[in-house]
Amino acid sequence: MKRAYCLVLGLLVTSTTWPAHAASTPLGRLFFTPEKRLTLERQRLSKIQETQTLEGATMSLDGIVQRSSGKSTVWINGRAQDEHDAARTGVSVRLTPKDPGQAQLSPGEESPTQLKVGEAINRATGERNDRLGGGTVKTPASRH
Structure with missing residues (x-):
């Protein structure tokens, strides 16, 4: 019983000091600058999108990402x-399921x-x- 009490007390002390230590160590920039993250957050909250x-x-x-839900980016x-966002961007896109690596842009x-x-x-x-600068892209041959 005393051992379990010491274990719980140790976990309690560790859990109360951990957030203070974690807060003092910044993660740094993950994907965007702080200004861009703030702008994106404002857009998300107010459901406003920039006209591009x-x-x-x-x-x-x-790039093209086709989700299983049928929506694409x-x-x-x-x-x-x-x-289907041509009204906002001025570019209409048509994807073909048979060839997912290309799109028709208008x-x-x-x-x-x-x-x-x-x-x-x-x-x-x-x-x-093709932006390869005369080079080629090589992939390993399959072993089948």
Whole structure:
């Protein structure tokens, strides 16, 4: 019984001093600057979203996430948008389930462009760039 009492007392002392120690050690920046985190939190609380427009002569498809719920997120020029969020961003997106590594992007009144993830296009000239700089991506061969 005395041993259990000492154990409980030790856990109690440790648990009361741990938060003070943890609070004095900052985690540092995890993903965004403190200002950006504050802005994102304000947007989340007030349900306001920034209007994003496609800027610059280059349009890139940086990533696609397709969730099992059917909702998708697409990164265009480093900015995330929902698949059906063209009113806010000015770029409509069409995904094809048969080829999940590419999307058809239609910025504003421009003609649609089919891009693979990682590919960029100069909107003025139509020149494509895979952003590998002449290099290649190699993956290990399967062992089957």
